[in-house]
Amino acid sequence: MPVHKFDDEVKTYMTKAFESVKNLxxxxxxxxxxxxxxxxxxxxQELYNEVGVGLDLTVVTxxxxxxxxxxxxxxxxxxxxxxxxxxxxxxxxxxxLVNFNEYSEEYEASAYLxxxxxxxxxxxxxAGFVNEIVWASSFANEYGFIxxxxxxxxxxxxxxxxxxxxxDFINVGGLKPSLSIASWYEFIMRLCFxxxxxxxxxxxxxxxxxxxxxxxxxxxxxxxxxxYGAWLIDTxxxxxxxxxxxxxxxxxxxxxxxxxxxxxx
Amino acid sequence: MAKDKNKKKKTIVPEAEVSKKELSPREMxxxxxxxxxxxxxxxxxxxxxxxxxxxxxxxxxxxxxxYIYETAMHLKNKGYDVAMLHSEKEFIGVGSWLGEExxxxxxxxxxxxxxxxxPSDFLIIPELYSNVMYQTKKLPCKRIALLQNYNxxxxxxxxxxxWGDYGIIDCITTTPKLEKHxxxxxxxxxxxxxxxxxxxxxxxxxxxxxxxxxxxxxxxxDTNRIVKEFFWRYPTYxxxxxxxxxxxxxxxxxxxxxxxxATVWVDERTxxxxxxxxxxxxxxxxxxxxxxxxxxxxxxNGELKDCGVWFYKFNDVYDIISGVVxxxxxxxxxxxxxxxxxxxxxxxxLENQASDIEMxxxxxxxxxxxxxxxxxxxxxKDKLESMDSENKEEA
Numbered sequence: 001m002p003v004h005k006f007d008d009e010v011k012t013y014m015t016k017a018f019e020s021v022k023n024l025x026x027x028x029x030x031x032x033x034x035x036x037x038x039x040x041x042x043x044x045q046e047l048y049n050e051v052g053v054g055l056d057l058t059v060v061t062x063x064x065x066x067x068x069x070x071x072x073x074x075x076x077x078x079x080x081x082x083x084x085x086x087x088x089x090x091x092x093x094x095x096x097l098v099n100f101n102e103y104s105e106e107y108e109a110s111a112y113l114x115x116x117x118x119x120x121x122x123x124x125x126x127a128g129f130v131n132e133i134v135w136a137s138s139f140a141n142e143y144g145f146i147x148x149x150x151x152x153x154x155x156x157x158x159x160x161x162x163x164x165x166x167x168d169f170i171n172v173g174g175l176k177p178s179l180s181i182a183s184w185y186e187f188i189m190r191l192c193f194x195x196x197x198x199x200x201x202x203x204x205x206x207x208x209x210x211x212x213x214x215x216x217x218x219x220x221x222x223x224x225x226x227x228y229g230a231w232l233i234d235t236x237x238x239x240x241x242x243x244x245x246x247x248x249x250x251x252x253x254x255x256x257x258x259x260x261x262x263x264x265x
Numbered sequence: 266m267a268k269d270k271n272k273k274k275k276t277i278v279p280e281a282e283v284s285k286k287e288l289s290p291r292e293m294x295x296x297x298x299x300x301x302x303x304x305x306x307x308x309x310x311x312x313x314x315x316x317x318x319x320x321x322x323x324x325x326x327x328x329x330x331x332y333i334y335e336t337a338m339h340l341k342n343k344g345y346d347v348a349m350l351h352s353e354k355e356f357i358g359v360g361s362w363l364g365e366e367x368x369x370x371x372x373x374x375x376x377x378x379x380x381x382x383x384p385s386d387f388l389i390i391p392e393l394y395s396n397v398m399y400q401t402k403k404l405p406c407k408r409i410a411l412l413q414n415y416n417x418x419x420x421x422x423x424x425x426x427x428w429g430d431y432g433i434i435d436c437i438t439t440t441p442k443l444e445k446h447x448x449x450x451x452x453x454x455x456x457x458x459x460x461x462x463x464x465x466x467x468x469x470x471x472x473x474x475x476x477x478x479x480x481x482x483x484x485x486x487d488t489n490r491i492v493k494e495f496f497w498r499y500p501t502y503x504x505x506x507x508x509x510x511x512x513x514x515x516x517x518x519x520x521x522x523x524x525x526x527a528t529v530w531v532d533e534r535t536x537x538x539x540x541x542x543x544x545x546x547x548x549x550x551x552x553x554x555x556x557x558x559x560x561x562x563x564x565x566n567g568e569l570k571d572c573g574v575w576f577y578k579f580n581d582v583y584d585i586i587s588g589v590v591x592x593x594x595x596x597x598x599x600x601x602x603x604x605x606x607x608x609x610x611x612x613x614x615l616e617n618q619a620s621d622i623e624m625x626x627x628x629x630x631x632x633x634x635x636x637x638x639x640x641x642x643x644x645x646k647d648k649l650e651s652m653d654s655e656n657k658e659e660a
Binding site: 093095098099102103105106107115126128129132133135136137139143144201202203204 | 472473474475476477501503504505506593594595596
């Protein structure tokens with residue numbers, strides 16, 4: 001769980017998130033990692049203990065509270081073969097781990113995504129599904145599997161909640177924080193590019209809160225202009241072929257001719 | 266070249282040759298005793314035959330036809346001689362959907378092949394073939410009607426005619442409900458139930474289910490209506506894949522059922538409901554429109570059994586599909602549903618059917634036929650003895 005801040009609102013959501021981890025069936029052998037700044041991990045850890053989640057806990061601190069940086073750092077601390085990222089305002093379905101175990105026995109992949117239910121932060125109502133599209137006829141080359149073909153024209157996959165093979169995540173290079181809102185999209189393309197599979201388990205495994213004011217994604221999305229957002233997506237479609245994060249400078253539209261300054265790291 | 270108008274059409278004929286020489290009453294009796302002894306020997310050495318009339322569905326899978334072929338195959342595997350009869354010029358058969366081993370059972374075209382039937386043989390005639398029942402009235406073999414679908418019976422038979430008029434007094438049917446129904450209209454019938462089986466090909470492999478919903482409906486318009494209206498009413502589920510599994514061969518059908526988690530079944534006039542049971546056996550939740558006449562397996566103590574999700578009104582299907590999808594995705598399908606499904610299909614396994622076949626065909630009809638021939642032999646021999654006594658007295 002990456003934590004970029006802690007306040008009363010966060011505490012309310014986080015309590016539910018921790019309870020959902022506690023209610024997960026089949027957590028023998030599982031561990032929990034909290035990643036964040038010093039200011040946020042201490043109260044988070046206290047809350048974790050208060051809820052009584054019960055899994056072995058590792059705490060990772062970093063002054064850089066960027067979501068994707070924290071995820072990378074947390075994964076490097078993982079000793080388990082798979083990991084799953086839970087945002088503090090989301091919850092797991094109690095059966096999600098059991099379903100992951102069942103489906104991963106049969107269908108080989110590096111990442112197992114749940115069908116995620118979007119939950120409206122304002123009223124708690126159902127706001128749609130995510131990741132379900134690979135089960136529609138004529139979408140994917142193989143039902144349930146995400147590949148580069150479908151990523152070419154569809155990018156709205158949500159990887160929080162997914163179980164990802166730790167070794168493969170590290171070997172393909174982890175997330176690229178510089179790509180901001182396009183990081184997960186670029187990662188999954190890179191995974192597929194490296195001939196790793198991503199499979200969507202046809203079960204509701206995760207409930208993702210959307211539209212919460214003050215959330216990392218909302219704040220980030222608000223700070224990203226439409227043009228910059230399009231540039232991020234476009235860059236992602238080029239960068240997935242590179243394992244390392246390359247420094248790519250974005251130059252706003254009026255200087256478009258100069259917007260190709262790339263330095264390899 | 267002119268057609269030979271005198272050439273008789275080949276059809277089913279008695280095996281015994283009728284002698285043209287005029288026989289004395291004693292000679293006729295002696296011939297009868299000889300023939301009866303031969304027939305008795307055939308019965309005792311399993312040299313008699315079971316003949317089954319079949320329709321040709323031109324390659325389309327059919328539950329009723331499967332039942333007949335399964336029965337024939339079981340008897341063949343038990344060492345009995347079986348043959349399938351049809352009247353098609355171009356017989357396609359069942360090879361493509363049921364399997365080559367069934368297609369390789371001996372088949373005869375009664376129009377061309379001239380089938381010879383003897384008193385020890387058994388001729389099983391489906392309810393659809395009222396005309397054959399009539400045409401074979403004078404054959405010496407045991408003729409048995411096979412009733413699987415009551416609607417087929419009423420569709421073909423002439424108004425006012427009954428099986429009794431065709432000399433049919435024995436009937437095999439597939440469910441106690443059908444048995445009761447046929448005895449209400451033909452009370453003179455001796456009836457037997459040989460239950461169908463859902464073959465082992467239809468099974469649940471245990472692999473995690475995919476998010477597919479199969480559709481089995483009697484008409485394409487029902488299929489269209491279900492899919493299109495469901496997406497209109499539940500646009501959040503527009504991504505659900507529905508698969509029309511009508512017309513698939515058995516292997517593809519078994520595979521499709523194994524993969525999917527649910528099957529929508531609409532067949533209001535069925536008497537049995539093979540499709541629903543096949544789906545259940547493969548671990549599918551059956552979302553079914555209750556037929557006009559509920560099959561036996563659907564009821565328990567007169568109430569609908571919780572082995573599926575049932576509905577009466579067509580428009581209820583959409584809400585039910587949505588509910589079942591949600592329950593599947595959230596692992597909220599009740600365990601008792603699966604337990605009841607298992608119990609329901611277990612009653613229709615191959616072992617139980619085999620037991621019924623042996624009890625009805627072998628222990629029933631064959632043994633009964635032996636008794637009849639024994640009685641006839643005894644009467645004929647008594648008559649011969651009586652003739653001998655009379656002759657002695659005269660002498």
